[in-house]
Amino acid sequence: MSIESTASAAASGSAATDRFRQSGKTSTVHASQERVNLLASKLVNAVNDIVLEERVTYDEYNAFKAWLIKVGEDGEWPLFLDVWVEHSVEDVATSHRHGNKGSIEGPYYIPEAPEQKSPAKISMRPDEKGTPLLFQGQVRSTDGSPLPNAKIELWHADEEGYYSQFAPGIPEWNLRGSFIADAQGNFHIDTMQPAPYQIPTDGACGQLIAAAGWHAWRPAHLHLKVSAPGHELLTAQLYFPGDPHNEDDIATAVKPELMLDIKPAESGTGVQTTYDFVLDPAS
Ligand code: DHB
Ligand code: FE
DSSP states (O other), X not given: OOHHHHHHHHHHHHHHHHHHHHTSTTTTOOOOHHHHHHHHHHHHHHHHHHHHHHTXXXXXXXXXXXXXXXXXXXXXXXXXXXXXXXXXXXXXXXXXXXXXXXXXXXXXXXXXXXXXXXXXXXXXXXXXXXXXXXXXXXXXXXXXXXXXXXXXXXXXXXTTSOXXXXXXXXXXXXXXXXXXXXXXSEEEEEEEOOOOEEOOXXXXXXXXXXXXXXXXXXXXXXXXXXXXXXXXXXXXXXXXXXXXXXXXXXXXXXXXXXXXXXXXXXXXXXXXEEOOEEEOBXX
């Protein structure tokens, strides 16, 4: 690993922690004493059951304690939780849906990316590396009616697997944008195909992965938030067929419905794909 990519990995973890603190997500938490008692008791009991069943030693207990301290020091709680826990929370949150089921948000979403009307090109460096990707489709309601002026927020990693605002040296809004669909809910976005992404390996999460003999890869993916008035917000990721990590995503966030159909671009340069989103009416 180069010095530059090591620096980027460390920066990503603490940037994700700072972003979460600023996101406002913690200010809306309401949990009753009954609920906290239930969930905290179950968590503590599960940990104690593991200790008793696996006869955990003091050495292992101290290693665990040191590791938990390091997760915080490295700013990696968002990474840890979004990789190993968020997928189950997302399943629970969207299990009632008839439209797209979606996928995890992950740690690298930034709200209020610059808005453009479709058709549009996402902001990218003049010499952005990679395969040009035309991403197009339609946003509809579950009854099949098109959703005019639906908003598609798109963010993804670059050819090296880095996200703007979380790795140094990348322009602020690179490969991030908000796109407004046309009156028929159609959108057309020119971007660049992202690379597979390795979660930062130089912090506490990487230490766990190495110690357990796991790998750190997520398959290449596009992140999306799709919204329209009167409809539930859809948070999704879309994946590329043939990626070796579609089957063993470290974040367990791949679903068969989220696989793109990639074709050579009609323009002759790069590839293109069509994906339609179906949003549930808000209840
Ligand atoms: C993580 C990174 C991602 O890009 C993602 O989509 C999910 C999780 C992470 O590093 O935790
Ligand atoms: Fe991601």
